[in-house]
Amino acid sequence: MSQLIELEQAANVRELGGYQTKYGSVIKDRKLIRSAAIDALTSADQEKLADYGVNQVVDFRSLAESQAQPDRPIKGAKEVFLPIFEEDETMVSLSPESLKQRLDDGEDAEEQMKKVYRHFVESPHARKQYRQFFDHVIDNANGSGATLFHCTAGKDRTGFGAFLLLHVLGVDPDTIKEDYLATNRYLGPMLKAKFEPMTKHLEADILNAISVLMRAEESFLAESIATIKKQYGSVDQYIEVGLGLRKEEQDYLIAHLTE
Incomplete structure (x- = not known):
């Protein structure tokens, strides 16, 4: 169901338009786009996204990530910097040294990722940032413009943001899960090309850990949902109480982003 937007130098760029909702409507095309990093866009890519x-582009990455690989601008698009992690937070690192230390300390890669997904729910900073994300989507909902939101792989910070949006718009849980897991299909070739050269130089346990960290796993998103239900009772309560997104605001999004 996911609609890939094929670009020359960006991966996992996907439409959220076309998904059915429980209200008998579908999400409008050209309104919500999730993506991996857009720091390597070609001129043709930039023009395609502008057209x-x-x-509006919302960047969930850290300051260090955005400075190291700044977004290529899209003509006419407002850029919003909205880091999900605070600057002193080091949640998951793909550096072999950091991974080896964590593995030596007894923390396997899967548990590292589950910690990240609990953090999305438990962190006051993360909740504040996702609330602001909704504010920007609301501001851009009425009109012809599209909001593109991304992190580095378009998998975790972006995946959780997409989960929240799709839930508010009334998409069923199975479809939301399919959208989340589609990252593995769309990001796989790029990751293979990036990490295959490392196979000759890194130990097997490090390579396995990298593989886990770069996958979208049902158990990761399930960790967020379990944490939400434990702390708030339901996803609806988390969105209304944890994020402070009022029912009127949710209705506004449904009215302007579905048809």
Whole structure:
């Protein structure tokens, strides 16, 4: 069901438009786009996204990530910097040294990722940032422009943001899960090309850990949902109480982003 937007130098760029909702409507095309990093866009990619209607880009990456690989601008698009992790937070690192230390300390890669997904729910900073994300989507909902939101792989910070949006818009849980897991299909070739050269130089346990960290796993998103239910009772309560997204605001999004 996911609609890939094929670009020359960006991966996992996907439409959220077309998904059915429980209200008998579908999410509008060219309104919500999830993506991996867009720091290597070609001129043709930039033009394609501008023509597609992207007029707002939300960057969930850290300051260090965004400075190391700044977004290539899209003509006419407002850029919003909205880091999900605070600057002193080091949640997951792909550096072999950091991974080896964590493995030596007895923390396997899967548990590292589950910690990240609990953090999305438990962290006051993360909740504040996702609330602001909704504010920007609301501001851009009425009109012809599209919001593109991304992190580095378009998998975790972006995946959780997509989960929240799709839930608010009334998409069923199975479809939301399919959208989340589709990252493995769309990101796989790029990751293989990036990490295959490392196979000759790194130990097997490190390579396995990298593989786990770069996958979208049902158990990761399930960790967020379990934490939400434990602390708030339901996803609806988390969105209304944890994020402070009022029912009127949710209705506004449904009215302007579905048809």
